[in-house]
Amino acid sequence: MPLRGTQHSPAFQDEAPFFDSLADLDAWSDKAHHTSRGVLPYHPPDDDGGSKGKLLACHDFKGGYYESPSAVTYTFNFWPLCSTFIYFSHHRVTIPPSGWTTTAHRHGTKMLGTLIFEHQESEGDCLRLLFGKLPTSKTGPAESSNDDTVPTSPHYARVLADLARERGFDGYLLNFEYHLRAGGGVGQTRALAAWIALLTAELKTKVGPHAEVIWYDSVVFTGQLRWQDRLNNYNLPFFIPSTGFFTNYTWPPTYPSLTAQYLHSLAPPIRGPKTPRSVYTGIDVWGRGSHGGGGLGCFRALEHITPAGTSTALFGQGWTWESQQDAPGWDWDAWWALERLLWLGPESDETAVVVPPAPLRKGEQECPHGPFKPLRAFFEPRTSPDPARLPFWTAFCPGVGWSWFVRGERVLQTDKGWTDVQKQSSLGDLLWPRPALRWEHGERDEALPVATPTLHFAHGWIGGNSVRVAFTLQGSDAEDAFFRCVWLPVQTLAVTPGVSYDAHVIFKADSGPTADLDIGLVPKLNSTNDTPLDVSAISTAEDLPHGWTKQSVQFTVDSNASLEDRRVSIGLVVGVAAEDPSQPLEFAVVLGQISVHACAPSPPVTIAAPRILWADFQRTPPPEAGAKTTSLGTLSWEIAATFPSVSVSTNIPSVEDPNPIWHLDTSDRWMPAFSYFNIYVHAHSPSGYVGGPEDATFIGTTGLDGKANEIHIGKEVLPKEVLDSEAREVRFYVQGVTDRGEVLAWNRCVFVDAMLR
Incomplete structure (x- = not known):
């Protein structure tokens, strides 16, 4: 939610945002x-990562709720590797x-909240x-009873299920880190x-069959707080009614395999x-008792988890930010470099990564491990x-920025930046740490160019940034070197065979003075099979404002x-195309946006166009005497x-005519949807003159509060x-x-006049 x-x-x-009791x-x-x-409701991926164990990331960054529309902070950007994300804090209900x-x-x-009980x-x-909401009236059993067991x-x-449904998340982590003593302990734990x-x-x-309840390895069946570091008989009673189990992270190397063996020993009716x-075997990225020491040494723990076949729970991955933020010269770029190293590895395979021993x-024997491996090496x-x-749609936003762009125009510049995870989109999963280029139209004897991606905050088409891919191409004496073509993969998608898709890219070319670039949007199948992929251009390249270009294609994977x-x-x-191909070249492509969606139904089906119908402004009531507020409405x-x-024909059809008067798209997604809204303002002049939208000043976007079609307005966002x-x-x-990255033209937007004084 970038805000002025x-x-x-x-x-x-x-x-x-949370409850403390x-x-x-x-x-x-x-x-x-x-x-x-x-x-946005949950949409399952079209694959679950194959047979490998899954990754659960448990967010514990500075107590949570640290995101700010006027500062840059930690964001998580490796969603394709993560099947479940837990937002964790020490409030009772997160x-x-x-x-x-x-x-x-x-x-x-999937996104989970947390229910936690810790300390006395x-x-x-x-x-x-277990007892439920307490009454306010005098109450008791109708007749005396000897039943003193703990009820449920x-x-x-x-x-809690109502809360998850209304806030749109998918379940809870249950963390009971205090002794349960009622009913002799076992009475309370059974309940x-x-x-x-x-x-x-x-x-x-209430949420859906995908909902999750994950039990954290904490109390055991006696009610005592005894972390087991694995699944066993002592914590089995809590695993059975849950959907998953998150082990503590101080396990010895043999425990992941013991967990898998124990699970397989359970009778099918119990195991279900x-x-x-x-089972998610825990790793603390801070290294607090974790095998391998955490940090860049997390791979050592994963080398024991992966062969056992369990999943992994990564706790405290904000270590990359919190552990380094006070270092001299540290900034967001330094964090992003360390973050990429942990998750994706170095830019070059020849780079040696130094990992602390x-x-x-206590009592642990030395466990040999090989060189550094990034987290991505262990997960599919x-x-x-x-997209059907x-x-x-991606504008390559990491969830932070210092500016805001609308159709290539910078409408906001800040000093300290902003954070808004709702604006986050794919960074191009095939770009990092370096894209795997290949020659187009067959192999060449010369070396491929070196391509280096960077998040480019100085320019953007929409949102806070773009991705700049810089190329270094060696000189060549080959006869055909005056024109060379290379394939730059950007994003992986899973599509439905037989369904046609529209794909669009918005980009800039920076060719330098000695070369010309010819750039085309091309989808390619990932497999090496001979499955047909039909690709056709929708239109010629379209010139957009501020030097951007749009290209569009339509593609279909064979239905078989x-x-x-x-x-x-x-x-x-x-x-x-090089003037002198024998000389090395440097050039760049700046990616502003990619969108892919199912093609609209063919005529005569009528397609709906999005618009905003009206706007309203409700003023905040005046504060009570002595109170202060910046809220305006x-x-x-x-x-x-x-x-x-x-267009209605003058020929009235027969009442038996089987052809409808019009054809509407009646699919589930015919109604246009919006990703967010930009808000602008300008003051009426004393004479009453009101300019047009081009005279207005951008003040912010929607996104932080989860509300559809509304935004709070405070004095702090109004321009001076x-x-x-x-x-x-x-x-x-x-x-x-829109959810396809289209900025509505002003004739499809609205204004509202508001009295502020």
């Missing part, structure tokens, strides 16, 4: 509240921020969880295991559908959801293609779809010229950006 100004009000963020949760539940319609949930779902990743002050809530109430299972089954059932009913992939824990990347179900032929790489063929609007004019003007009235403009 600083020190923004919490009103720009999610309402009730179950009583607070009840107070929320008793009030009327609305579903977060601005959160709700994932809406922007994080939307971005996870955009990549086919949580003991009362541990019991309340469904109340909080219902409330808790039954409650977990209730929660799992409620979530699968669970496999070793249902792993400290030996998953593709984003099929969810349009694929096998599952392995569903993966397609979207990329560019870059042709280089709430700006809201409604979206709509319109159709071309209907508006605040300093004598005008009592301003005009806000609302500009939509």
Whole structure:
């Protein structure tokens, strides 16, 4: 949510982002509240990473909720490797921020919240969880009873499932890190295991069959807090009603295989559908008791987990930021370099990565390991959801920036930057750490160019940045070297055979003075099979403002293609014409946007066009005497779809004519959807003159609060010229950006006039 100004009000963020007690949760539940319609629903990926273990990432960054519209901070960018993401904090109930949930779902990743009980002050809530909401009236059993067992109430299972449904996330991590003593311990733990089954059932009913309940290895069946570092009989009662198990991270090297062996020893009725992939073996990236020492040494732990076939839970991956942020000369670029190294490895295979030796824990024998391996080496990347179900669109945004661009124009420049995970999109999974180039039209004897990608914050087509791919091409004396073509892969997608897709790229070419570039958008099949891939140009290259160019193609994978032929790489063929090919060349391609979606139905089906219908502004009531507020009001609007004019024939058809008067698209996704909205403002002049939208000043976007079609307006986002003007009235403009990256023309947007004084 890039916003003008600083020190923004919490009103720009999610309402009730967490709860510190179950009583607070009840107070929320008793009030009327609305579903977060601005959160993208979960869309499963079209593959789950094959037979390898899955990756769960558990976010524990500075206590959580650190994202700011006026500062740059940590973001997670490796969603294709991650099947499940847990937003973790030490509040009783942690709700994932809406922007994080939307971005996870955009990549086919599940997003979980956290229910945690730790320290003595949580003991009362541990019991309340099972007894349910406490009454305010005098109550008791109708007749005396000797039943003194701990009951299991469904109340909080219902409330927590309602919370997940309304905020749009997919389940919970359960972390009980305090002794359970009621009923002799086992009475409370048995009731808790039954409650977990209730929660799992409620979530699968209200959120969907994909919902997850993951138990953290903490208390055992006696109620004592005894981390086991593996799955065994002591924590089995909690694993059975859950969907997954997250082990503690201080395990010795033999434990992952012991976990898998124990799971296989369970009788099928007990094990159910669970496999070793249902167990997430923990690794602490900070290295607190973890085998291998954490950090760049995480691969040492993974070399024991992967052969056992279990999944992996990575805890505290924000280590790359927090452990280095006070180092001299540290900045975002330094963090991004370390982050890429941990996850993707060095840019060159010849680069040796120095990994500190792993400290030996008490009683641990030395365990030899080879050279550094990045996390990606252990997991099969998953593709984003099929663009036929969810349009694929990326502006290569890492979720941070210092500027904001709309159709190539910089409309906002900040000093300290901004963070908005909701704006995050794929960085191009085939670009990093270096793209695997190959010659087009057959192999050549000369070396391939060296391509180096960088996130380019100085220029962008839409959002906060672009990706600049710099090429270095050696000179050649070959007869045909005056024109050489190379394939630059950018993004992997899984598509449906037989379905036609439109693909669009917006880019800039920087050829330098001694070469000309000829660039074309080309999808290619990932497999080596001879499956046909039909590609045709939709239109010629389109010149866009500020030196950008758009190219569009349509492609279809043969309807008889096998599952392995569903993966397609979207990329560019870059042709280089050199004045003197014997000399080395340097040139670059700047990528601003890629979008892929299913083709619109063919005529005579009428296609709807998106627009914004109206806007409204509701002023904030004046504060009470002595109170201060920067809030001005709430700006809201409604979206709509319109159709071309209907041409009705003068010939009245027969009542038996089987041809409908018009043909509408009645598929599930016919209604245009929006990703976010840009907001602009300018003041009415004292004379009453109001300029057009081109005279207005950008003040921000939607995205941080999970609300659809509204945004809080505070004084801090208004430009100085508006605040300093004598005008009592301003005009806000609302500009939509669709889920395909289309910025609506102003004649399809709206304004609203608002009194501020």
